[in-house]
Amino acid sequence: MTDKPMKVGIISCSGEAIPGGTIARVACRKVLDDLRPTQCVTICLPLFIAGGEEERMFANTYPTITVDGCEKRCAALGTEKLSARPAGTLIVAEILRKRGLCPITKLRGLGAEEKDAAQAVAEEIAAAIDEILGAE
Amino acid sequence: MQKKCRKVAVFACSGIGKSLGTVAREIGYELTERVRPHDTLLTCLALLVINDPETQKLITENPVIVIDGCSLDCARKSLEANGAPLVKAYQSIDFFKKHKDLKPEGVAELNDAGKKLAALAADELAGVVDELLRGGDDGQANESRNHILQR
Ligand code: SF4
Ligand code: SF4
Numbered sequence: 001m002t003d004k005p006m007k008v009g010i011i012s013c014s015g016e017a018i019p020g021g022t023i024a025r026v027a028c029r030k031v032l033d034d035l036r037p038t039q040c041v042t043i044c045l046p047l048f049i050a051g052g053e054e055e056r057m058f059a060n061t062y063p064t065i066t067v068d069g070c071e072k073r074c075a076a077l078g079t080e081k082l083s084a085r086p087a088g089t090l091i092v093a094e095i096l097r098k099r100g101l102c103p104i105t106k107l108r109g110l111g112a113e114e115k116d117a118a119q120a121v122a123e124e125i126a127a128a129i130d131e132i133l134g135a136e
Numbered sequence: 137m138q139k140k141c142r143k144v145a146v147f148a149c150s151g152i153g154k155s156l157g158t159v160a161r162e163i164g165y166e167l168t169e170r171v172r173p174h175d176t177l178l179t180c181l182a183l184l185v186i187n188d189p190e191t192q193k194l195i196t197e198n199p200v201i202v203i204d205g206c207s208l209d210c211a212r213k214s215l216e217a218n219g220a221p222l223v224k225a226y227q228s229i230d231f232f233k234k235h236k237d238l239k240p241e242g243v244a245e246l247n248d249a250g251k252k253l254a255a256l257a258a259d260e261l262a263g264v265v266d267e268l269l270r271g272g273d274d275g276q277a278n279e280s281r282n283h284i285l286q287r
Contacts, residue, residue: 015182016147016180046181047208051210073186
């Protein structure tokens with residue numbers, strides 16, 4: 001029998017140049033601050049990339065969910081390359097499509113549309129966390 | 137004949153755990169969207185971890201400005217590890233030390249002080265962009281008081 005994980009690590013792509021990247025980052029923060037504050041932890045992806053052994057252990061210590069702004073999937077591929085295969089991988093565009101929401105076009109200064117998108121992505125991250133923590 | 141630099145590539149760490157990471161990101165936007173939109177190009181830092189060929193080409197053929205949130209310098213280290221030959225590196229914490237009245241707060245959404253700090257920092261970096269592009273003729277950047285990596 002294996003122990004259930006106590007926390008899930010969530011890793012957002014940096015996503016400075018793609019609107020979906022901004023949504024990924026804001027959604028992850030929303031999960032950390034509001035939706036699942038005690039059930040998840042995060043690490044700055046750049047710290048993960050540039051860090052040493054301790055940072056690289058992150059995805060070995062926690063089951064991880066990566067959240068990427070676009071289909072380049074930098075967070076998912078980077079996590080697998082540097083640490084371990086993520087337990088879950090989410091892509092903003094896919095979530096918005098699934099939920100019937102419009103693609104996002106702004107990089108900053110989020111309005112109502114972008115906030116709705118971030119909320120939708122945050123809910124999907126929360127559901128993925130619940131699934132991992134509830135899994136036998 | 138030397139190749140003339142066309143753009144300055146801009147990277148920010150976007151650290152998700154600290155307001156200063158968000159300030160770094162916002163400085164990137166201010167610099168590339170408002171201050172020097174025609175001379176700069178903001179690119180996702182994380183593309184370096186997947187060895188994206190276009191990003192590799194960008195950082196080896198153009199000068200780079202990188203803005204980190206704190207002294208851990210994560211973005212600068214990534215650029216260095218990926219062989220960028222000319223990097224001028226800055227930390228948003230240093231801009232805050234110069235403008236202590238502008239205390240940044242918030243990660244997902246930066247407060248007004250943080251946005252103002254980012255705008256002031258980007259204004260200061262305008263001269264660095266100009267200098268890098270001028271220096272592009274002979275492939276050299278001039279000295280600055282900030283961290284410079286040259287190989
Ligand atoms: S996944 Fe897309 S948005 Fe995110 S860092 Fe990579 S290129 Fe940028
Ligand atoms: S430099 Fe590294 S640790 Fe500091 S804010 Fe940026 S990503 Fe986070």
